[in-house]
Amino acid sequence: MKYDFIIAGSGCSGLSLLYKILQTPSLQNKSILVIDKDQKKNNDRTWCFWEKNPGSFESIVHARWNTLEFISDNLKKKVDLGPYTYKMIQGIDFYNFVFKYAKKFKNVIFLQDSITDIDSKFNEALVITRKNTYSAKYVFNSTNFFNPKINKQNSLLQHFKGWNIRTVDPVFNSKVGRLMDFSISQENGTTFMYVLPSSSTEALVEYTLFSPSTLKQETYVRELKKYIKEVLKIKKYTIEHEEFGIIPMSLAKFKQNPKMNVINIGTSGGYTKASSGYTFQFIQKNVFEIVENLKKGNTPVQNLSFKNKIYRWYDRTLINVLLTKKMTGKEVFTIMFKKNSAQNILAFLGNESTIIEDISIMKNFPKIPFLIAGIKSLK
Numbered sequence: 001m002k003y004d005f006i007i008a009g010s011g012c013s014g015l016s017l018l019y020k021i022l023q024t025p026s027l028q029n030k031s032i033l034v035i036d037k038d039q040k041k042n043n044d045r046t047w048c049f050w051e052k053n054p055g056s057f058e059s060i061v062h063a064r065w066n067t068l069e070f071i072s073d074n075l076k077k078k079v080d081l082g083p084y085t086y087k088m089i090q091g092i093d094f095y096n097f098v099f100k101y102a103k104k105f106k107n108v109i110f111l112q113d114s115i116t117d118i119d120s121k122f123n124e125a126l127v128i129t130r131k132n133t134y135s136a137k138y139v140f141n142s143t144n145f146f147n148p149k150i151n152k153q154n155s156l157l158q159h160f161k162g163w164n165i166r167t168v169d170p171v172f173n174s175k176v177g178r179l180m181d182f183s184i185s186q187e188n189g190t191t192f193m194y195v196l197p198s199s200s201t202e203a204l205v206e207y208t209l210f211s212p213s214t215l216k217q218e219t220y221v222r223e224l225k226k227y228i229k230e231v232l233k234i235k236k237y238t239i240e241h242e243e244f245g246i247i248p249m250s251l252a253k254f255k256q257n258p259k260m261n262v263i264n265i266g267t268s269g270g271y272t273k274a275s276s277g278y279t280f281q282f283i284q285k286n287v288f289e290i291v292e293n294l295k296k297g298n299t300p301v302q303n304l305s306f307k308n309k310i311y312r313w314y315d316r317t318l319i320n321v322l323l324t325k326k327m328t329g330k331e332v333f334t335i336m337f338k339k340n341s342a343q344n345i346l347a348f349l350g351n352e353s354t355i356i357e358d359i360s361i362m363k364n365f366p367k368i369p370f371l372i373a374g375i376k377s378l379k
């Protein structure tokens with residue numbers, strides 16, 4: 001049987017696309033095969049992102065903030081997000097939500113299998129698994145088959161360990177999320193703590209670094225314990241959940257359309273913002289574009305707008321500055337938060353700013369390192 005669509009990988013981008021297709025009357029009856037090696041039954045990650053309006057997954061938002069805090073040397077700033085809300089969704093809630101919704105559709109088949117190759121022949125896209133070969137008009141791929149080589153010359157890694165902790169006493173202000181606290185040691189590269197309280201007794205505390213390589217697990221543990229004790233001044237707590245992640249922050253180019261009728265989505269499609277690691281909101285924008293194209297009967301490959309190409313250039317420029325150690329992440333983000341409103345920063349980091357807003361943010365950075373990196377990044 002030939003399917004209309006195969007979704008290869010049912011993680012964030014695969015299920016976001018499936019949900020969007022199933023919400024679209026002209027597409028919801030298409031035959032769809034969703035393949036993943038994993039059952040997606042674990043709460044393997046937490047997604048945070050910001051948006052102005054209620055989004056597709058509003059009903060499963062676990063916590064939200066309208067004020068964020070930024071801390072660095074001689075700077076402690078609480079910022080009002082204006083029209084934006086910073087939101088958190090737990091992975092398991094997201095997987096369950098989309099699976100439950102998709103159950104209503106007999107035309108959607110879920111298959112648990114390991115994909116061994118993705119190809120295209122004549123007008124068909126093929127997915128080869130350990131057990132079978134499946135074909136479709138289009139394959140939407142979020143496995144890493146076509147990913148570029150990541151190495152220390154072209155990439156930094158964003159690596160982090162996060163604990164969801166519960167305290168005995170009410171110690172957190174759940175109205176304020178701590179986006180970045182740079183007041184900790186920078187000996188291993190750009191390093192900050194991220195503290196997102198979802199109630200007065202619960203918070204996600206995450207030790208995050210942008211650096212060429214990961215650390216020993218005991219280092220993340222030691223730093224988390226130290227911060228909770230010495231900075232948050234919490235003596236009694238339990239660790240309810242733990243997450244560990246590595247996100248590429250790369251100059252390498254991720255292909256959007258590696259083979260005929262094969263469309264890369266998610267991180268594999270280049271939708272992880274290289275300068276920050278945020279992906280969730282860019283996935284939502286990309287699946288919206290894909291569905292708009294399919295509705296019109298066009299190829300689903302998203303043509304990057306001129307502005308989006310500019311954002312990718314900005315991202316590459318910042319990665320270049322960090323990779324060549326012209327400035328540290330702490331210096332760059334401190335300048336950004338010292339001089340600009342949160343609304344402008346979030347618009348800029350969310351690829352939603354105007355050129356005038358971009359200039360007002362960039363004019364504060366030292367000219368020479370950014371100019372050199374900017375020219376190098378034009379390639």
Ligand SMILES: Cc1cc2nc3c(=O)[nH]c(=O)nc-3n(C[C@H](O)[C@H](O)[C@H](O)COP(=O)(O)OP(=O)(O)OC[C@H]3O[C@@H](n4cnc5c(N)ncnc54)[C@H](O)[C@@H]3O)c2cc1C
Pocket residue numbers: 008009010011012013014035036037038044045046047048049113114115116142143144243244245246247265266267268277278279280281
């Ligand atoms: C712990 C963690 C926390 C994160 N937090 C945030 C955040 O707060 N905000 C944000 O914007 N981004 C965050 N990210 C980054 C990004 O949003 C996630 O990595 C996101 O899941 C990327 O979506 P994706 O669809 O590209 O990949 P995934 O969600 O990883 O989906 C890929 C799927 O493909 C499947 N697969 C892979 N290979 C095969 C194969 N050979 N055969 C069959 N199936 C296969 C996998 O099992 C997986 O289900 C985080 C990442 C991690 C790891």
